[in-house]
Amino acid sequence: MGKRSKTKGSRVELMITKMFQSWGLKAEKVPLSGATPYARGDVDVYRAGKDTPFIGEVKARANGFK
Numbered sequence: 001m002g003k004r005s006k007t008k009g010s011r012v013e014l015m016i017t018k019m020f021q022s023w024g025l026k027a028e029k030v031p032l033s034g035a036t037p038y039a040r041g042d043v044d045v046y047r048a049g050k051d052t053p054f055i056g057e058v059k060a061r062a063n064g065f066k
Contacts, residue, residue, distance in 0.1 A: 009058070013043055020043070
């Protein structure tokens with residue numbers, strides 16, 4: 001994977017995280033896009049009062065998914 005692809009992925013993951021935060025939810029971008037054994041996925045979103053997150057995988061394409 002090239003630097004431009006990594007940059008695009010990080011940018012979109014951060015955008016999605018900020019979107020959930022703007023809705024009042026606790027959301028965190030996972031370091032290294034989940035490439036560690038203790039954290040999977042790209043974005044963790046927590047429900048109010050819960051410690052277990054929903055794990056999200058983020059994909060971005062210039063022309064969408066056709």
